[in-house]
Amino acid sequence: MSAFSCRTLRLVALALLCAPVLVYAITVEDLYETSQPVEGSQDAAFVEALKTVVVKVSGRRDAPERLGAALGNARQLVQRYGITQENVLQVGFDDRSVDRLLTEAGLPIWGRERPSTLVAVALDELGGVWLSHELPPEDKERLSFAASRRGLPLQWVSLDARDESFLTMGEGAAAALLQLAQRNGANAVLLGRGSRNGALRWVLATSDGLIQSTGTYEDAVDATADHFAKLFATEASSLSRVNVQVSGLADLDAYAATLNYLESMTLVRSVAVREVVGDTIRFELAIRGSPQTLQRAIALDHRLVPVETSSLAARGTAAAANVDLAFRYQP
Numbered sequence: 001m002s003a004f005s006c007r008t009l010r011l012v013a014l015a016l017l018c019a020p021v022l023v024y025a026i027t028v029e030d031l032y033e034t035s036q037p038v039e040g041s042q043d044a045a046f047v048e049a050l051k052t053v054v055v056k057v058s059g060r061r062d063a064p065e066r067l068g069a070a071l072g073n074a075r076q077l078v079q080r081y082g083i084t085q086e087n088v089l090q091v092g093f094d095d096r097s098v099d100r101l102l103t104e105a106g107l108p109i110w111g112r113e114r115p116s117t118l119v120a121v122a123l124d125e126l127g128g129v130w131l132s133h134e135l136p137p138e139d140k141e142r143l144s145f146a147a148s149r150r151g152l153p154l155q156w157v158s159l160d161a162r163d164e165s166f167l168t169m170g171e172g173a174a175a176a177l178l179q180l181a182q183r184n185g186a187n188a189v190l191l192g193r194g195s196r197n198g199a200l201r202w203v204l205a206t207s208d209g210l211i212q213s214t215g216t217y218e219d220a221v222d223a224t225a226d227h228f229a230k231l232f233a234t235e236a237s238s239l240s241r242v243n244v245q246v247s248g249l250a251d252l253d254a255y256a257a258t259l260n261y262l263e264s265m266t267l268v269r270s271v272a273v274r275e276v277v278g279d280t281i282r283f284e285l286a287i288r289g290s291p292q293t294l295q296r297a298i299a300l301d302h303r304l305v306p307v308e309t310s311s312l313a314a315r316g317t318a319a320a321a322n323v324d325l326a327f328r329y330q331p
Contacts (some may be wrong), residue, residue: 025113025187025300026153031056033092034149038083043075045089050074053093056151058102059110059229061222066105077101099236108233109288111266115187115228115300116153118180119143121200122193133158139196139217146218150225155186178205187300190224192217207299231296234267234289242291243322246304247280248329255281258329261303267294274322282323291324298327305330 034056036049050071051064064071077098081091099109120132121139133156140156147154157180181189187206194200202220204211204227213223244262249255258281262271267288275282287294298304304327 025297026116027112028114028151028153029112030148031112031151032079032095032098033090036089036091038087038089042083042089046074046078046081046091047071049089049091050077050093050098052149053098054102054107056149057098057109058107059150059225059233060107061226063102063105063107066107067101070101070105103236106235106237108229109236109266110151110229110233111297113266113297113300114151114153114232115206116155116185117188117190117204117224118155118157118184118186119190120159120192124195128193130159132156143217143221146221147225150221152221152225152228154190155181155184157184175205181205188224190220192220232293234287234293236288239269239286239288240290242285242287242294242324243274244283244285244294245280245307245323245326246283246329247307247326249281250279254329254331258304259283261301265294265297267297295325298325303330304328 032053034049034052036045036052038045054063054067054071055061060066074093077093079092079094081089083089102109118132119135120130121135122128122130123139126136135156144154159180178189181187189205191203191205192200196217199214199216200220202213202215202223204213204220204224206227208231211223211227213220215223246258249258259271262268262283262285268285269288270286272284273281274284285294295306299306307326307328309323309326
């Protein structure tokens with residue numbers, strides 16, 4: 001049995017139950033922007049920049065290959081750009097144009113609201129001590145650069161002696177670090193051990209369990225982004241309608257906060273109020289993707305706490321049969 005066993009999975013679940021729920025999704029504002037050195041023609045630099053952006057936005061590393069010749073129209077999708085004194089192209093693409101390009105190619109779109117991942121690494125060169133915020137700048141920059149090219153938010157924290165006592169590659173380490181991540185507002189933890197010049201052993205701990213891999217910093221970031229993209233990226237070619245019930249909306253401020261939050265989500269295309277009963281409101285949402293994808297996206301944030309829809313019917317809640325997802329507002 002591996003070091004990360006079924007017992008570890010149970011500890012992960014226990015950590016999720018015991019940890020304070022202070023988790024926020026990170027809104028990635030620069031998904032449609034990138035910097036690209038101009039090594040040949042500017043046209044070629046625009047194409048390379050668009051390749052980076054479509055990978056970030058779709059969550060798919062094969063997006064450039066799937067788009068093929070359509071990448072040649074990169075300049076037509078540009079919203080703004082500039083060239084630095086170091087001959088680096090800084091470009092922002094029009095988000096609607098990029099989304100349309102991906103949709104026409106049958107590729108998904110991964111919204112701006114993304115899980116934040118706390119990172120801790122134990123390097124052989126540094127005595128195998130677990131480091132996060134204290135990791136040498138060159139290592140943090142390498143991980144951060146790889147993450148920025150995938151639109152993956154990373155978090156770095158200062159680890160104290162108590163934390164370090166739990167950070168081993170043995171049983172329970174992932175659960176302990178996941179609990180630490182949640183206390184710092186992260187959604188997941190990426191744990192790596194080894195040499196920076198070789199292949200490190202990595203564990204990604206999320207609320208869905210553990211994923212193990214081996215590779216470089218860049219490999220670990222790619223594997224993490226690939227995992228989250230499978231969960232949160234959605235096909236944009238069709239819309240589905242979902243009835244979402246939210247209770248605990250006791251005043252106008254709570255209603256406005258909930259409505260603004262739902263409308264701000266990338267995969268939500270429209271929101272309509274269908275029923276109001278006391279402090280409970282049933283919204284009808286037009287979304288990209290499935291109700292399960294919406295539920296996962298909402299779970300990244302602390303504002304709405306899930307409620308089992310089966311319990312609504314048991315309590316005789318009005319219109320329970322018309323509810324796909326139910327939540328309780330948490331100020």
